[in-house]
Amino acid sequence: MTSSPETTGDSGASLSASSDAPASGETGSEPRPGLSRKPASSFADTLLAGLSDRQKEAASYVDGPLLIVAGPGSGKTRVMAHRLAYLTGACGVPPYRILAVTFTNKAARELRERCQRLVPSAADQLRVFTFHSFCALMLRYDGEYVGLKPGFTIYDDDDQSRVIRRILQEMDIDPKQFPVGQLRAIISSSKNKMVMPAEFLKTAETYREEIAGRVYEKYQEALSRANSADFDDLLLKSLQLLEGQPEILLKYQQRYEHILVDEFQDTNPLQFNIARLLAVKHRNICVVGDPDQSIYSWRHADPTNLTDFRATFPEAKIVTLDQSYRSTQVILEAADAVIANNEGRMEKNLWTENPRGDRVVVAETYDEEGEARAVINEVDRLVKQHNITRDQIAVMYRINAQSRSLEVACNRAGLPYRLVGGVKFYERREVKDILSFLRLVSNPADDAALERVINTPTRGISDRTVAELRRIAAANQAPLLDAVLSVRDENNPLNVQLSTRAANSVSMFADLVARLIEQSLVLQPQELIDLAMERSGYVRMLQEDKETGEERMENLRELRGSAEQYSGGEPREQLSEFLENVALVSDVDAVRTGNPLRQEAREEGQDAITLITLHQAKGLEYEAVFMVGMEEGLLPHSRSTEDPVQMEEERRLCYVGMTRAKRWLYMMHTFQRRFRGSLSPSMPSRFLMELPEPLVKAQTVRSRASQTETRADPQWSRRAAAVPAARSASQPGLEFSAGDRVRHSHFGEGVVVSVKAVPGDVEATVAFSGNGVKRLMLGFAKLERSGAGADSGKNGRDTGHSPEDGGA
DNA sequence: GAATTCATGATTTTT
DNA sequence: TCATGAATTC
Numbered sequence: 001m002t003s004s005p006e007t008t009g010d011s012g013a014s015l016s017a018s019s020d021a022p023a024s025g026e027t028g029s030e031p032r033p034g035l036s037r038k039p040a041s042s043f044a045d046t047l048l049a050g051l052s053d054r055q056k057e058a059a060s061y062v063d064g065p066l067l068i069v070a071g072p073g074s075g076k077t078r079v080m081a082h083r084l085a086y087l088t089g090a091c092g093v094p095p096y097r098i099l100a101v102t103f104t105n106k107a108a109r110e111l112r113e114r115c116q117r118l119v120p121s122a123a124d125q126l127r128v129f130t131f132h133s134f135c136a137l138m139l140r141y142d143g144e145y146v147g148l149k150p151g152f153t154i155y156d157d158d159d160q161s162r163v164i165r166r167i168l169q170e171m172d173i174d175p176k177q178f179p180v181g182q183l184r185a186i187i188s189s190s191k192n193k194m195v196m197p198a199e200f201l202k203t204a205e206t207y208r209e210e211i212a213g214r215v216y217e218k219y220q221e222a223l224s225r226a227n228s229a230d231f232d233d234l235l236l237k238s239l240q241l242l243e244g245q246p247e248i249l250l251k252y253q254q255r256y257e258h259i260l261v262d263e264f265q266d267t268n269p270l271q272f273n274i275a276r277l278l279a280v281k282h283r284n285i286c287v288v289g290d291p292d293q294s295i296y297s298w299r300h301a302d303p304t305n306l307t308d309f310r311a312t313f314p315e316a317k318i319v320t321l322d323q324s325y326r327s328t329q330v331i332l333e334a335a336d337a338v339i340a341n342n343e344g345r346m347e348k349n350l351w352t353e354n355p356r357g358d359r360v361v362v363a364e365t366y367d368e369e370g371e372a373r374a375v376i377n378e379v380d381r382l383v384k385q386h387n388i389t390r391d392q393i394a395v396m397y398r399i400n401a402q403s404r405s406l407e408v409a410c411n412r413a414g415l416p417y418r419l420v421g422g423v424k425f426y427e428r429r430e431v432k433d434i435l436s437f438l439r440l441v442s443n444p445a446d447d448a449a450l451e452r453v454i455n456t457p458t459r460g461i462s463d464r465t466v467a468e469l470r471r472i473a474a475a476n477q478a479p480l481l482d483a484v485l486s487v488r489d490e491n492n493p494l495n496v497q498l499s500t501r502a503a504n505s506v507s508m509f510a511d512l513v514a515r516l517i518e519q520s521l522v523l524q525p526q527e528l529i530d531l532a533m534e535r536s537g538y539v540r541m542l543q544e545d546k547e548t549g550e551e552r553m554e555n556l557r558e559l560r561g562s563a564e565q566y567s568g569g570e571p572r573e574q575l576s577e578f579l580e581n582v583a584l585v586s587d588v589d590a591v592r593t594g595n596p597l598r599q600e601a602r603e604e605g606q607d608a609i610t611l612i613t614l615h616q617a618k619g620l621e622y623e624a625v626f627m628v629g630m631e632e633g634l635l636p637h638s639r640s641t642e643d644p645v646q647m648e649e650e651r652r653l654c655y656v657g658m659t660r661a662k663r664w665l666y667m668m669h670t671f672q673r674r675f676r677g678s679l680s681p682s683m684p685s686r687f688l689m690e691l692p693e694p695l696v697k698a699q700t701v702r703s704r705a706s707q708t709e710t711r712a713d714p715q716w717s718r719r720a721a722a723v724p725a726a727r728s729a730s731q732p733g734l735e736f737s738a739g740d741r742v743r744h745s746h747f748g749e750g751v752v753v754s755v756k757a758v759p760g761d762v763e764a765t766v767a768f769s770g771n772g773v774k775r776l777m778l779g780f781a782k783l784e785r786s787g788a789g790a791d792s793g794k795n796g797r798d799t800g801h802s803p804e805d806g807g808a
Numbered sequence: 809g810a811a812t813t814c815a816t817g818a819t820t821t822t823t
Numbered sequence: 824t825c826a827t828g829a830a831t832t833c
Contacts, residue, residue, distance in 0.1 A: 104822045132823045157821085175828095176816095231823050266822075298820065399819055401824090421821090462809060584823060615820050637819055653820080676818075677824040 044090035047118060051075075051082060058319040059083040062091055062258070065279070065313035066286040067306070071350045072335075072659035073326025073621065076288055077107075080262060081114035083286065087258055088122035095126035099256040099278065103263045105130055105585050107619065111262070131271045132231060133584050135238035138252070139229070145245050146237040151443050151576050153228040154583035158427065159448040160184055160219075160230055166451070166470075167218045178211060186212045187219055191232040192268050192300040194239070196220075225479065227445045235270035242277045253281040264289030264309070268300040276312055283313060291346060292339050295615060295653050297645075322350050324659075326621055328357025331665050334695045335658040338687050342648045359697040360658075361666045362688055366702070368402070368629075371668050372409030374701040375626045379415065379609055382624055382664065390416065392623035394610040396657050398635045402628060403611050416608035420616050426582055430542070430552040431559050435582060437532040440513060441520045442575050445479040454484070457541040460505040465498060469506070472496050484510045512536060524567035525578045526560045614657045625661035627654075630669040630685040632767070654687045667691075681765055681775050742766060743786040744776070 048056045055075055058068045059082040070076035084100060087093040102108045108128040116123035129137070139148050155163070164180050164187075190200055197217035204210045223229065229237060242249045259279045261267065264287035267275070279285035287309055294303040310316055324332055332350050339345070365371040379393055395406055403419060410417045425431060433456050436449040443449075455461045473483040476494050486494035487503055488510035498506060512535055520528055533539050533556060542549040542556075566578040610622070614635070629635060636650035658665060669684045740752040750766040764776050764783065776783060 102822090107822080130823065154823090156823085234823080263822080295820080296822075299822080301822095401818090404824095458810075460809070613820065615822085618822085634819095639819060674824085 044086065047085045047089050048082060051079070052323060054319065054321055054323070055079045055082070058321060060086050060090075061286075061317055061319070062087060062284065064283055065309075065316035067264075067309060067316050067318045068286065068288040068321060069318065069346070069348065070288055070290055070321045071324060071348050072290065072293065072656070073324035073352075074321035075325055076262075076290075076321065077110060077114065077619075079321065080111055080260060080288060081118060083260065084111070084115045084126065085118035085122070088126065089119040093257060095122045095124075097255060097257040098126065098260065099134070099258070100126070100128040100260040101131055101134060101262065101275070102128060103130060103266060105133075107262060130584065131267075131274070132234050135234040135274070136580060136584060138238050138241060139234065142241055142245070142248050143237070145248070146240050147224055148229060148237060149227050151227070153226065153439055153443045153446045153449070154234065154580065155223065155226075155228050155230045155448060156427075156583060157184070158432065159228075160187075162448050162451065163219055163222050164215065167215055167222065171214070171218070173211065173215075178208075178215070183212060183215050187216050188232050189300060190216060191236050192270055194236065194270070222447070225445065225477075226447045227443055228448070232270070235268070235274065239270055239274050239277070242274065249277060250281075252278055257282055257284060259285040261285070261287045262289075264305065265291050265294040265303050266296045266301040267305050269302055269305070272302070272305040272308065276309075280312070283315075285313065292342075292348070292652055293618060293656050295618065295649060295656060297649055320348060322348050324350055324352040324354070326354075326662050327352065327659060328354050328663055330357045330359060330695050331658065331661050331663075334360045334665070334691050335655050337692050337695075338651060338658065338690045339655040341690050342651055357663055360691060360695055361664075361697050361699060362630075362691065363666060363668050363699045363701050364671060364684070365668065365700075366671050368405040368670055368673050369409065370701060371628055371670050372406045373413075375406070375628065375666070375668065376409055376413045376415055378626070378666065379624075386623075388623045390607045390609045391418075393626075394612055394617065394620070394622040394624075394660065395626045395628060396612055396614050396617050396660070397628050398614055398637060398653070399629075400613060402634075406611055406628070410609075410611075418608045418610050420610060420612040425555070425558070426585075428552070428555055430538070430556055434529060434532055434538065434556060434559060435579070437513075437516060437536065438525070438528060438575060439579060440481065441516045441528065442572070442579055444481045444517070447473075447480045450480050450484070453536070454509060457537045459509060459537070461502065461509065465502045465506065468498065469496065481513065485514065488514070520575060521571060524571055525563040525575050526567060528571075528575065529556070529560050529563055614653050617660050618656050621660050621662055623662050624664035624666070625657065626666045626668060627657045628668045629673070630667045630688055631673065631682040632685055633682070634673075635685050635687065651687060654685075683765065683767060741786050742783050744784075745782055749786060 044060070048059055051059060052075075055078070058066070058079045062083075068076070068079065070079070080100075084098065087098060088095050100108075100111065102111060108130055112123060112126060112128045115126060115128075136154070139146070139152070140150065143149070143152060161180050161184060164183050165175065168175050168178065168180070168183075190196075197213060197220055200216055201210070201213035204213045223233065242252070256278055259275060261275050266289070275285065275287075287306075289306065291303050291306055294301060297303070310318075327335070329352055332352055336350055340347075363374060365374050375395055379390065382388055382393065383390060397403065397406075400421060403422075407417065407419065409415075426435070433453060436452040439446050439449040440453065451466065454466060469483040470480060472486075472494050473480045476482070478494065483494050483496055484506055486492050486496050487498065487506045496503075515535065516528065516532055519531055523531065538556075539553075542553045545552070562582075563578055566574045566581075568574070612620075614627075627635075632638075632641075635654060636647055640646035640650045658667075667688060669688065670682050672679055673682045742750055742752055744750060744766070752764055752766050764781075766776055766783070
């Protein structure tokens with residue numbers, strides 16, 4: 001990733017340089033009487049230099065709870081870094097007495113690096129955690145209180161699914177009736193509500209709930225037997241540990257004199273409670289967040305934590321950072337106009353001293369190909385005319401599938417790009433396979449790992465054989481590996497009975513695992529990887545695979561490389577450290593630490609545009625941002641249209657995207673889009689209608705099919721597209737107009753989106769509830785009015801397009 | 809026991 | 824469209 005978050009915070013420093021003189025009567029810099037740690041004043045000033053008054057206040061209010069509401073581009077990271085520097089440098093708080101928590105490893109690294117620049121000496125000892133890594137640490141020490149033995153394994157989503165699928169099989173439940181993903185979601189949300197299986201079952205009312213509860217119960221048992229914890233468990237068990245063991249709670253409460261929580265709007269209840277427990281004693285907790293950027297409620301993030309925070313810490317000081325050092329006035333106003341449509345939000349008055357800037361471009365293209373081409377052409381123009389680098393440009397979209405057309409177009413045009421996300425490195429099959437060998441070695445109870453590799457590469461162990469092994473293991477309350485090893489043991493302690501052929505195969509596998517375990521005492525992780533690859537037959541399998549073998553081998557070489565930094569120490573400890581790191585560090589982070597990203601991106605070198613989902617873009621900023629697919633069904637996503645609460649989250653997502661832009665913002669939508677194979681007309685996003693007209697430059701880009709080779713500047717035609725200057729189609733003779741509620745014999749109830757005359761007929765675009773958007777020829781379609789017409793025009797647009805416009 | 813075809817269903821994804 | 828898991832065939 002090239003664009004580091006909040007970099008304009010730095011330019012903000014110069015903007016507000018005039019107010020840098022030590023301010024008198026500043027709330028924060030005046031320590032309370034009786035406080036033992038007094039800031040050394042001149043050094044303190046140095047540490048706060050370059051901050052605005054408001055930022056200084058936020059950075060230096062160190063006595064008691066503090067809530068920082070930080071709007072987009074307000075220099076949040078900067079303030080946090082200065083705060084940490086101030087605490088260690090000016091207040092003399094030892095770095096190890098500060099608990100700083102962010103959500104991602106990337107953000108953690110960023111914060112630490114910034115802090116290091118300010119107070120190099122202290123930052124060496126400063127650890128910035130993610131919630132999960134902090135919890136993993138606590139559980140490594142004291143996990144036994146909550147049923148985790150040292151060396152426990154962290155299960156990822158994939159492991160979770162495997163375990164659940166297994167359980168369904170055992171219980172003889174049809175996965176079609178009870179989809180694995182759904183069960184996983186139920187289990188996860190139960191954990192986040194701190195509801196354990198027993199309680200879940202007690203309150204289960206329906207048959208489905210009963211089943212789900214029993215799966216949940218078995219799932220927890222399976223994890224416990226495997227000495228494993230999923231991501232939710234890391235949090236849940238930590239909370240249980242702190243709640244159940246007062247002396248341990250006290251230990252951490254005393255150790256951490258100051259707590260800092262970033263992205264507070266995205267904390268889930270478990271995380272909030274952990275932070276709360278640790279902080280209630282000394283009450284020095286600072287949380288930073290922006291409710292308008294809460295976009296992870298689907299992962300149980302709960303923005304009402306902000307309210308809870310104020311209830312728990314009523315004396316909390318609130319500092320609002322509302323000056324944006326990032327975006328132009330126009331962009332800020334446009335974003336604000338959109339987010340203002342959310343109800344019950346705490347209003348912020350974002351302002352900036354930045355220039356007014358260009359209008360937001362709202363452009364319609366014919367289809368997603370035209371969209372991609374228009375983006376690329378405009379990227380070219382920006383680079384040429386405004387002399388900005390390509391890595392200051394990002395294209396953002398709602399769903400990953402949208403990246404495809406962009407990638408194709410970039411490749412065709414020879415434009416370097418960097419794709420963020422996609423299939424993650426540690427989630428690739430070959431990587432997970434080899435890691436499973438290591439996991440099994442590190443934690444012999446890790447059944448999920450064993451099941452993954454027992455027949456990988458195929459070594460003649462059938463599902464039936466595995467089922468038998470599992471049955472025996474379960475009967476003996478033993479890990480699966482015990483059953484496997486028993487086959488190889490002369491005494492066969494578990495008395496496993498298999499056919500000679502199966503027994504042979506299992507025995508060979510048992511030899512392999514036994515050997516790996518034996519060698520793990522003396523080999524470093526990367527050597528163990530070599531051994532596992534070689535002895536398991538994985539190398540041979542990849543050599544035989546002409547298609548993807550080489551690429552997958554390359555990935556394994558990279559894996560080996562990433563293990564190298566875990567060498568030199570005690571082999572077993574190195575191994576578990578490596579595995580924990582793998583489990584808690586996602587691929588996006590790995591990119592920055594030199595781990596592989598995908599081939600294409602690596603070869604592109606530095607100056608490439610970024611393709612990224614809106615979710616992943618949070619915290620980043622670019623000179624120019626293209627939001628593509630600004631259409632109903634995409635943003636807002638179709639799955640959110642029913643529920644007003646979810647709709648508001650979609651709007652926040654839109655807000656996050658818009659506020660990533662410093663100077664140029666483009667919001668693109670199409671006339672029709674190919675989606676899951678079939679073509680369907682698209683309807684501009686309702687969020688586009690929320691943009692104030694004077695801030696918008698609406699355009700229609702006409703694509704020309706024949707000109708894919710010769711790159712010409714885009715023809716931004718001056719057509720006044722009807723966004724948001726809505727007008728009803730009121731041509732004489734037209735029966736319907738935009739906004740009318742209608743009924744169709746086949747598609748049911750719907751709303752007219754637009755109506756226009758076409759040769760010989762009148763075409764209406766209608767959005768049907770449940771059936772999507774359809775174009776109907778009124779001459780044929782029997783469309784009738786239903787109910788009173790909504791205020792026409794609100795939803796209306798008239799593209800003026802006819803299909804002949806289009807290329808491709 | 810492995811390889812093939814078939815059906816299905818599909819946001820976002822910090823950890 | 825396209826990736827994944829199950830059913831079917833070799």
